[in-house]
Amino acid sequence: MVRYPALARPGRLGDIPLRNRTVMASLTRNRSDPDTYPCEENVYYYSQRxxxxxxxxxxAEAAxxxxxxxxWLHAPGIYDSKHAQAWKKVVDAVHEEGCAIVAQLHHVGRIAHPESPEQVKSGHPVYAPSPVAARGGKFRHLPGKPGFVVPTQLEDFDMVFDAYENAARCAKEAGFDGVEVHGGNGYLVDEFLTDTCNRRTDEWGGSVEKRCRFGLEAIKRCIKVWGPERVGIKLSPCGGYNDMYFSSHEENIATHKHMVSELDKLGxxxxxxxxxxxGxxxxxxxVHQGFKHDVVRTYGPLAKTSKILAVAEYTGEKANEEVSAGLVEAVAFGTLYMYNPDLYHRIQHDLPINSAGNVWAHYNIIEGDVRKGYSDYPFSEEATVVATPITSVTA
Structure with a gap:
């Protein structure tokens, strides 16, 4: 007997199957090897969940x-065949457990530093819609822990769109079940959406329609590889993170309503x-920069074909209510899946949920132990399936 029957029902996001209606959100954990390739410890972490x-x-975490x-260092990439083969080990392990997995494609935009090793390797400057630096930031791996810099205005759009398409192909080579474009949290797609960061007056900025164009073109490149029914996107209309905000709440709502409507037209x-x-x-x-509003009820009704997946600040009860009401197809849980590899089981059987994990270990290897605060969280004693330890770690 499960506590939340709506969450127990199988479902689909396009052609992507849902074994149940709780989704593990994409969460950067910084446990890939130093050259950005997923390793055996990543295989173990994902197979647990x-x-x-x-x-x-x-x-999967943003790549x-x-x-x-x-x-942060030790974050994964997905831009060459070696990445694809490394991710394939993760994907195969997840599939072996009967679960589907989607790759999240990521471009950080202005939230980067030109002196970071990977940025130097790329041969590219730090790009953004306009030369407007984000406030805050601290690059702990660089001398002096510098903050964000004024970025270079992006002009070579084909180069970036080609990179999205190439990453989508790498994800397909790895055997993922689909791809998600990271369009939120103050990264490149999100930067084009906001009128405070995107100050362009050409075909990529100014009006709502033009500011939405970049994200839609990135999605189209992924559709070219996967077809629409295995492509998703993440949006964060409330803003706040990485100094993301709009000139007004009205502009924010108008922009995201247009974006959702146009995405839905792509199917x-x-x-x-x-x-x-x-947080x-x-x-x-x-002063907080974000705009608190109910994004599911504000933008969800505009999606006539595409399914809505909600994330952040959900309990099992609230998730069950919104799935039952048909407001969302499923609900994603982030931090709780870090600390509870068997979160779905705990929610359904009213078991204690660990909500106090090792926060510093989200982005750092602690005392040289790659498992600490990453894959060493216990399964509940009542769970019918337990984790099987591995004997080798290559991180």
Whole structure:
């Protein structure tokens, strides 16, 4: 007997199967090897959460579509055949447990530093819609821990769109069940959407329609590889993270309504909408930048073909209510899946949920132990499936 029957039902996001209606959200963990290739420890981590007590679908952590100078090291890429083969080990392990997995394609835009090793390797400057630096940031792996820099205005659009298409092909080579374009959290697609970061007056900025164009073109490149029913996107209409905000709430809503409507016309599998999360909305001058509103009820009705996947600030009860009401097809859980590899089982059987994990280990290897705060969280004693340890670690 399960506590939340709506969450137990199988479903689909386009052609992507859902074993149950709880999805493991994409979460950067920085445990790939130093050259950005997924390793055996990643295989172990994802296979833990793919067991029948875990997620109905896994969205893998954001993978760079080419080398970029992010704030954190050991993040994975997905831009060559070696990446594809490394990811294939993860995908195969997840599939062996009976779970589907989607690759999230990532370009950080202005949230990078030109002196980061990967950015230097790329041969590209830090790109953004306009030369407007984000506030905040701290590149801990660089001397002096510098903050964000003024980016170079992107002009070579074909180069970036080619990178999205290439990454989509690499994901297909790896055997993923689909791809998701990261269109939120203040990264490149999101930067084009906002009128405070995108100050262009050409065909890529100014009006709502022009600001949405970049993200739609990136999606079209992925559709070219996968077809629409295995392509999704993540949007974060509440903003806040990485100094992301609009000139007004009205502009914010108008932009995201247009974006959702146009995405739906493309017939993509799903649109992931992130609710407001205060933890992802740091203050600048004591003021939060985000705009708290119910994104599911504001934008969800505009999706006539694409499914809605919601994320952030959900409990099992709230998730069950929204799935039951037909407001969303499924709900993604982020941090809780870090700390509870069998989260679905715990939710359904009212078992204790660990909500106090090792936060520093999200982005750092602790005391040289690649498992610590990453894949060493226990399964509940009541779970019918337990983790099987591995004997080799290559991170």
């Amino acid at each position: 793919a067991k029948e007590t875990g997620a109905g679908l896994i969205i 760079y579509i080419y080398p970029q100078g992010s704030e 993509i599998a799903y649109i992931q909408l992130s609710q407001y999360n205060s 992802s909305d740091p203050t600048h001058g004591g």
